[in-house]
Amino acid sequence: MTVVECVPNFSEGRRPEVVDEIVAGIAAVPGVQVLDRQSDATHNRSVITFAGPGEAVAEAAFGGVAAAARLIDLNLHEGAHPRFGAADVVPFVPLKDDDMAACVGLARELGARVAGELGIPVYFYEEAARSERRRNLAVVREGGFEGLREAIGRDAGRAPDEGPPRVHPKAGAVAIGARAALVAYNVDLETDDLALAKSIATAIRERDGGLPCLKAIGLALDDGVQVSMNLTDHRVTSMAAAYAAVAERAAAAGVAVRRSEVVGLLPEAALVGIAREALRATGLTQAQVLESRILDLVLAGGAEGAAP
Amino acid sequence: MTVVECVPNFSEGRRPEVVDEIVAGIAAVPGVQVLDRQSDATHNRSVITFAGPGEAVAEAAFGGVAAAARLIDLNLHEGAHPRFGAADVVPFVPLKDDDMAACVGLARELGARVAGELGIPVYFYEEAARSERRRNLAVVREGGFEGLREAIGRDAGRAPDEGPPRVHPKAGAVAIGARAALVAYNVDLETDDLALAKSIATAIRERDGGLPCLKAIGLALDDGVQVSMNLTDHRVTSMAAAYAAVAERAAAAGVAVRRSEVVGLLPEAALVGIAREALRATGLTQAQVLESRILDLVLAGGAEGAAP
Numbered sequence: 332m333t334v335v336e337c338v339p340n341f342s343e344g345r346r347p348e349v350v351d352e353i354v355a356g357i358a359a360v361p362g363v364q365v366l367d368r369q370s371d372a373t374h375n376r377s378v379i380t381f382a383g384p385g386e387a388v389a390e391a392a393f394g395g396v397a398a399a400a401r402l403i404d405l406n407l408h409e410g411a412h413p414r415f416g417a418a419d420v421v422p423f424v425p426l427k428d429d430d431m432a433a434c435v436g437l438a439r440e441l442g443a444r445v446a447g448e449l450g451i452p453v454y455f456y457e458e459a460a461r462s463e464r465r466r467n468l469a470v471v472r473e474g475g476f477e478g479l480r481e482a483i484g485r486d487a488g489r490a491p492d493e494g495p496p497r498v499h500p501k502a503g504a505v506a507i508g509a510r511a512a513l514v515a516y517n518v519d520l521e522t523d524d525l526a527l528a529k530s531i532a533t534a535i536r537e538r539d540g541g542l543p544c545l546k547a548i549g550l551a552l553d554d555g556v557q558v559s560m561n562l563t564d565h566r567v568t569s570m571a572a573a574y575a576a577v578a579e580r581a582a583a584a585g586v587a588v589r590r591s592e593v594v595g596l597l598p599e600a601a602l603v604g605i606a607r608e609a610l611r612a613t614g615l616t617q618a619q620v621l622e623s624r625i626l627d628l629v630l631a632g633g634a635e636g637a638a639p
Numbered sequence: 640m641t642v643v644e645c646v647p648n649f650s651e652g653r654r655p656e657v658v659d660e661i662v663a664g665i666a667a668v669p670g671v672q673v674l675d676r677q678s679d680a681t682h683n684r685s686v687i688t689f690a691g692p693g694e695a696v697a698e699a700a701f702g703g704v705a706a707a708a709r710l711i712d713l714n715l716h717e718g719a720h721p722r723f724g725a726a727d728v729v730p731f732v733p734l735k736d737d738d739m740a741a742c743v744g745l746a747r748e749l750g751a752r753v754a755g756e757l758g759i760p761v762y763f764y765e766e767a768a769r770s771e772r773r774r775n776l777a778v779v780r781e782g783g784f785e786g787l788r789e790a791i792g793r794d795a796g797r798a799p800d801e802g803p804p805r806v807h808p809k810a811g812a813v814a815i816g817a818r819a820a821l822v823a824y825n826v827d828l829e830t831d832d833l834a835l836a837k838s839i840a841t842a843i844r845e846r847d848g849g850l851p852c853l854k855a856i857g858l859a860l861d862d863g864v865q866v867s868m869n870l871t872d873h874r875v876t877s878m879a880a881a882y883a884a885v886a887e888r889a890a891a892a893g894v895a896v897r898r899s900e901v902v903g904l905l906p907e908a909a910l911v912g913i914a915r916e917a918l919r920a921t922g923l924t925q926a927q928v929l930e931s932r933i934l935d936l937v938l939a940g941g942a943e944g945a946a947p
Binding site: 336364366382426512570574589590591592593595596597598599602606610611615619620622623624626628630 | 690879907
């Protein structure tokens with residue numbers, strides 16, 4: 332059973348009734364669980380988080396994209412966040428470490444369907460990208476709706492991966508992708524030395540030659556300092572590896588770790604990764620976790636009567 | 640949502656058609672997932688593992704006990720394992736660390752129902768016991784079916800917690816309990832020194848004054864030695880604490896840990912416990928784990944139409 336999360340961003344954060352209809356388009360699919368919804372009026376943008384069996388999640392994503400295309404007119408949209416579509420970005424996130432390829436497949440199938448049935452041009456990004464250049468969402472979305480509207484027919488480099496070589500007059504375009512689950516992970520240190528936290532962040536982050544798939548900054552807290560991190564792929568750099576990297580450098584400066592914390596949600600696979608590394612439990616698999624087994628059985632049973 | 644596991648043992652391991660009917664009595668309850676079944680002909684005994692929302696699991700346990708009472712005659716039963724009932728022991732196991740009290744409640748309700756509807760005397764054990772003495776299953780089951788048949792009416796100390804003061808003529812009695820999930824956890828050492836593994840096992844196990852809720856023995860492997868452990872309550876002594884206890888003592892003898900391993904299944908809460916201890920993520924909760932959230936939502940939705 333492929334259990335997948337999807338975290339689409341929609342260009343509407345001021346009219347709750349519109350967001351309600353988009354959520355309804357997602358939640359209508361049996362087997363899909365809506366985990367979270369957040370709207371931001373300044374960005375005029377909403378993020379919906381839902382999960383379930385892969386095919387059901389893809390069906391629900393289509394329902395959300397279709398509702399957004401029906402209800403949002405980008406010509407009337409203003410907000411601080413870059414955007415080029417009514418449904419702007421649709422990332423599929425595998426919850427199990429082996430399911431990235433399945434998520435790429437779901438992204439590609441959804442893209443073909445959005446282009447074919449809704450007439451919206453589609454760009455694949457991150458793991459679902461068809462070229463190295465388009466892995467980067469900023470490249471795909473460059474110039475936003477207004478910029479792409481001009482460039483899409485003139486610049487061969489901006490041609491969509493699926494669909495017509497022109498933006499949808501009201502819904503624009505959509506970026507559909509696959510990526511690993513993000514883990515927001517912080518390690519607090521027993522010191523007020525902000526320079527130490529900043530120097531550790533610089534030393535360990537990918538941008539400055541540190542650990543791959545790790546972003547980090549140093550921050551001051553009320554009761555110490557923090558190395559605040561984003562793990563963009565816990566399969567590459569785990570929470571245990573990130574913790575060890577911070578703890579070792581802090582210890583070299585004579586500073587202890589006070590605590591660490593996960594901000595928001597994390598996939599069970601990240602916990603399995605911690606056990607593998609911190610306890611050298613190299614053979615441990617997610618299939619040994621009772622909740623994972625139960626969820627697989629429940630979803631396999633419940634999906635029998637589900638669409639598509 | 641209370642997600643509960645139940646691992647009843649039945650006194651039948653030779654007639655698969657009987658075990659099939661018992662499993663059918665369990666699996667008939669909507670929302671219940673049968674995770675495993677194991678039969679042992681020598682012990683003439685079967686262990687069924689199932690899980691789901693608490694009320695559904697209790698209903699399914701009753702179905703299994705009723706089927707066993709209908710199909711098994713203890714007067715005809717022989718096998719190596721101690722037993723005093725057709726359904727011999729019925730433990731409820733919380734998957735979330737906070738749900739032990741709920742499991743005790745399920746055990747007590749099931750006991751009242753088994754006594755009332757099936758006329759079988761019931762003994763509560765472990766966390767569900769009504770007296771300290773009866774926490775111990777061996778005390779409750781002393782003398783087996785044949786012994787209890789004689790003692791139950793004569794010895795006030797053997798009076799059941801629920802039901803008549805005589806064994807059921809064919810189904811005997813049943814022990815119903817609540818206990819933490821067991822984790823079978825081994826740490827392998829980079830040495831052939833079996834004496835070291837045995838001395839570490841002795842030093843860390845509860846029986847000899849070591850860590851609470853930890854059992855341990857030292858074993859020889861093909862490629863080294865192993866401290867083989869059972870964690871009877873990971874909330875008290877976690878996998879991380881057990882690993883650290885072995886690793887520190889091995890290091891003191893100049894020996895490194897090769898790997899550790901979980902045998903069989905483990906609850907997600909045990910993984911959360913590892914992160915809390917090994918990464919000092921003291922505030923981490925299971926509610927932050929995506930799979931746990933999804934399972935709660937799925938079970939809450941799916942249970943609407945289910946029987947209590």
